[in-house]
Amino acid sequence: MVTIRALEERILKEGRVLPGEVLKVGSFLNQQIDTALLTEMGQEIARLFGDSKVTKILTIESSGIAIAVAAGCALGVPVVFAKKHASNNMSGEVFTSKVFSYTHQKTFDVVVSADYLKPDDNILVVDDFLAKGGALNGLFDIIGQSGAKLAGAAIAIEKGFQGGGDALRAKGIRVESLAIIDSMSDTSLTFREQ
Amino acid sequence: MVTIRALEERILKEGRVLPGEVLKVGSFLNQQIDTALLTEMGQEIARLFGDSKVTKILTIESSGIAIAVAAGCALGVPVVFAKKHASNNMSGEVFTSKVFSYTHQKTFDVVVSADYLKPDDNILVVDDFLAKGGALNGLFDIIGQSGAKLAGAAIAIEKGFQGGGDALRAKGIRVESLAIIDSMSDTSLTFREQ
Numbered sequence: 001m002v003t004i005r006a007l008e009e010r011i012l013k014e015g016r017v018l019p020g021e022v023l024k025v026g027s028f029l030n031q032q033i034d035t036a037l038l039t040e041m042g043q044e045i046a047r048l049f050g051d052s053k054v055t056k057i058l059t060i061e062s063s064g065i066a067i068a069v070a071a072g073c074a075l076g077v078p079v080v081f082a083k084k085h086a087s088n089n090m091s092g093e094v095f096t097s098k099v100f101s102y103t104h105q106k107t108f109d110v111v112v113s114a115d116y117l118k119p120d121d122n123i124l125v126v127d128d129f130l131a132k133g134g135a136l137n138g139l140f141d142i143i144g145q146s147g148a149k150l151a152g153a154a155i156a157i158e159k160g161f162q163g164g165g166d167a168l169r170a171k172g173i174r175v176e177s178l179a180i181i182d183s184m185s186d187t188s189l190t191f192r193e194q
Numbered sequence: 195m196v197t198i199r200a201l202e203e204r205i206l207k208e209g210r211v212l213p214g215e216v217l218k219v220g221s222f223l224n225q226q227i228d229t230a231l232l233t234e235m236g237q238e239i240a241r242l243f244g245d246s247k248v249t250k251i252l253t254i255e256s257s258g259i260a261i262a263v264a265a266g267c268a269l270g271v272p273v274v275f276a277k278k279h280a281s282n283n284m285s286g287e288v289f290t291s292k293v294f295s296y297t298h299q300k301t302f303d304v305v306v307s308a309d310y311l312k313p314d315d316n317i318l319v320v321d322d323f324l325a326k327g328g329a330l331n332g333l334f335d336i337i338g339q340s341g342a343k344l345a346g347a348a349i350a351i352e353k354g355f356q357g358g359g360d361a362l363r364a365k366g367i368r369v370e371s372l373a374i375i376d377s378m379s380d381t382s383l384t385f386r387e388q
């Protein structure tokens with residue numbers, strides 16, 4: 001059992017399907033965050049990956065940070081977030097990759113200071129959404145540059161019909177999503193049984 | 195007692211002073227987050243504002259999200275984060291203000307959907323840094339537009355020598371910072387006793 005019913009129920013109740021296969025969940029996940037649901041999601045991720053010897057969580061700003069922090073608190077490991085632009089207080093060696101954002105319809109650079117990912121790390125990637133997998137592939141690329149191991153990926157909401165999650169699973173990567181949407185439209189939304 | 199000694203110790207041990215009075219704390223607060231320290235900070239904020247009938251926390255992406263989530267989990271209230279740019283899945287009425295970022299040396303728009311701040315809310319503003327108060331004033335402006343009440347502000351690290359916190363306190367706003375730096379240079383850093 002991976003699915004969190006409370007998450008599915010909130011998606012059904014408050015999620016809104018916008019043009020371009022965008023699912024808006026701003027009332028409880030982004031940009032307003034229900035901290036009780038978030039805590040439950042973090043604990044479920046910790047349960048799923050509790051035996052995986054995760055040393056660190058990697059996510060991407062901004063909307064991945066909340067769920068990554070919840071998972072990091074539950075697993076007792078630090079969280080690192082990739083920035084979408086190099087900032088002027090990031091100095092020294094960095095790992096960087098390019099990511100195409102489905103939501104924003106543009107490509108941007110993601111950057112992590114090389115100080116925070118090391119070859120002896122075993123990294124769990126956490127994010128709020130998985131669609132075509134662009135953000136995850138960018139973060140996997142960065143993990144590869146660091147020499148760290150990849151423990152897998154934990155996602156709040158996967159848009160299963162966009163195929164990114166299943167393509168990663170077919171490559172042997174462990175991807176766990178707390179809710180997988182197999183189809184959605186203005187009038188209906190169906191979840192994958194898992 | 196407001197100060198968290200463990201936070202002061204980490205600032206002394208790992209903080210780096212960069213040109214332009216920038217304090218880099220990327221190894222434990224941004225962009226790597228020590229979740230144990232973060233949890234302690236959230237609990238201290240909850241202790242400070244536990245009697246203030248806070249209904250919601252407001253912060254600003256990206257680096258405010260982690261500490262806001264920790265405080266929201268400890269207080270048992272939702273977290274709303276202001277976005278620095280309107281995104282294409284933000285629709286309907288919004289509250290907006292302009293903020294000058296000291297770190298990035300530029301002005302940007304901050305935006306919150308009007309759905310998430312209501313006149314019966316009592317809002318605690320949470321952020322990682324307070325310098326001249328630009329971000330806080332932008333968030334206070336947004337709260338004013340919503341008609342909600344302001345419970346106060348809780349900050350991880352205040353650069354006291356830049357004066358923003360004391361200017362707000364002089365206006366009667368409750369501002370609590372878990373560490374206040376009264377002076378800093380390449381070679382020394384002193385905290386305010388509080």
